[in-house]
Amino acid sequence: MLIAGIAFFLTGLIGDNLVVERPLKQMAIKIDVPTEATPGNAPAQAPLPPVAVLLAKADPAAGEADTKKLGCVACHTFTEGGKAGIGPNLYGVVGGPHAHMQGYSYSAALKAKQGPWTFAELNEWLHKPSEYAPGTKMTFAGISNDKERADVIDYLHTLSHSPEPLPTPTAAELNPPKASTAAAAPAGDPPVETLLASANPATGEADTKKLGCIACHTFTNGGKAGIGPNLYGVVGGPHAHMAGFNYTAALKAHKGPWTYDELYEWLKKPSAYAPGTRMTFVGIPNPKERADVIDYLRTLSPNPEPLPAK
Ligand code: HEC
Ligand code: HEC
Known part of the structure; x- marks a missing residue:
């Protein structure tokens, strides 16, 4: 019994040393989300609506479904302690630092971003990863639909022992001046x-x-x-x-x-x-x-x- 145990332990050790994790040079999958204009989408260059306003009407369950529909699940896990895939595990990402998963090989582009992932930053990032962090490894076009993006952020925010409080929209954000035309x-x-x-x-x-x-x-x-x-x-x-x-x-x-x-x-x-x-x-x-x-x-x-x- 004891010998079998030791042998098992040793093969494990040898195995760990033989198999070297090699990060993929290029993403195997490229999933593009259609970006045609649907109602609720911001025009190309206009600033995104304030995330606090979007989150006030967001639905985390719809967000979870969206991570499947949009293909996030092809690259990410969402449970606590979940493994990295092509992308990092996303448990605890909201309020955590940029490049928050220990041991995951992030791009320099994402590591260059300082401070915690705020709701506002996730709004920008998920709208267009390549614009928020040019050179990022996340080969995903982005979520152009405001409602969908907010739902996904709301869902990500639940993945924590003590979820960050949702931001409260300011009066000015709720009633933007009419000059918005x-x-x-x-x-x-x-x-x-x-x-x-x-x-x-x-x-x-x-x-x-x-x-x-x-x-x-x-x-x-x-x-x-x-x-x-x-x-x-x-x-x-x-x-x-x-x-x-x-x-x-x-x-x-x-x-x-x-x-x-x-x-x-x-x-x-x-x-x-x-x-x-x-x-x-x-x-x-x-x-x-x-x-x-x-x-x-x-x-x-x-x-x-x-x-x-x-
Ligand atoms: C080098 C050639 C070129 C020049 C110079 C040029 N255009 Fe154009 N223009 C085009 C082409 C080609 C298209 C079609 C674009 C497309 O299909 O993406 C176009 C499209 C347009 C359209 C949209 C037409 C439609 O039916 O929707 C307008 C308006 C326009 N141009 C105005 C102008 C004006 C005004 C100028 C000068 C200030 C100008 N263009 C200079 C080649 C040019
Ligand atoms: C094709 C694979 C792929 C898809 C699809 C994808 N991601 Fe990613 N994601 C990545 C990679 C790779 C990174 C690391 C980026 C880097 O290092 O530049 C990343 C990083 C992230 C981060 C930052 C994590 C951190 O620790 O800072 C978030 C948040 C994120 N993705 C959310 C999403 C969401 C939500 C979706 C779906 C709407 C999605 N991703 C779709 C591959 C993907």
């Missing part, structure tokens, strides 16, 4: 409504020549496509409005009509508004010039869209 415009630029009130379509037309739009676009009714589509009737028309033009999926993914706000954002930096677009044009950084061009585009219609009310 202008939130689509990047910070610093005046709202397009204000600029359009004093915009000049003739200057805008001159700008389309000066800035080189005419190298790729025609503007007359029935004009042919060039490198880019004809732009007659684009204001108020649908995104990718020219029938028969071969638009990118990036642009076609934007639904609904081209509003002034959206044109204002698009023309500021096409590659930021629709990453992957074929419109290889850096953008018009000057807000006044942008408004003039939009005002000109507006006139290209038998019945131009009214200017926005101020």
Whole structure:
């Protein structure tokens, strides 16, 4: 009996020494969550809604189900003492330090983040891991749906002996000022409504020549496509409005009509508004010039869209 015991113990020791854990160089699985715009999703560049507001309506049971639906379970365990898989065990991660699992080989990108995982940081991280920690090993597109993301964070927060208290939304977070319609415009630029009130379509037309739009676009009714589509009737028309033009999926993914706000954002930096677009044009950084061009585009219609009310 005793010899058998010792032998068992020894083989265990030898075994441990023979098998060296080798971290995977690359993730075996890549799971992308579709990121098409569903109601409740934040537009590409806008700040995320405050996590306290989202968590107030979150449901941890739905969050647990989401970790299965979204594929977190392919890489993570969630029980206390659970093993690492492709990703670390997640018990106790909320309020714990970044890279909280002892012995797990985290990327430098994640280890560089100091301090505890707050609710706000998890909101950013799970929205887009590659943006929160560029270079992270977590090859997961992110959860673009606000409700789903909050549910998952709420669930993670229950994985603890003494769960962190949920944050209470401030009055300002609960009742954001009405100016939020202008939130689509990047910070610093005046709202397009204000600029359009004093915009000049003739200057805008001159700008389309000066800035080189005419190298790729025609503007007359029935004009042919060039490198880019004809732009007659684009204001108020649908995104990718020219029938028969071969638009990118990036642009076609934007639904609904081209509003002034959206044109204002698009023309500021096409590659930021629709990453992957074929419109290889850096953008018009000057807000006044942008408004003039939009005002000109507006006139290209038998019945131009009214200017926005101020
Ligand atoms: C393809 C595998 C994979 C999927 C799918 C995945 N993760 Fe991860 N996750 C990782 C890896 C790898 C890391 C470590 C990242 C690093 O070191 O940069 C990580 C890290 C994390 C961390 C930080 C842990 C810590 O200790 O700091 C959290 C939180 C997390 N993941 C949550 C999730 C959630 C929630 C989901 C599903 C919505 C998910 N992950 C989906 C692989 C994955
Ligand atoms: C190098 C060529 C090029 C230049 C220069 C260019 N565009 Fe474009 N434009 C394109 C292409 C290509 C598309 C289609 C993009 C896609 O499918 O992703 C496009 C799309 C557009 C759209 C959306 C059309 C629709 O039907 O949804 C607008 C509006 C637009 N451009 C305006 C402008 C303006 C204004 C300028 C000058 C300030 C300009 N473009 C400069 C090539 C160009």
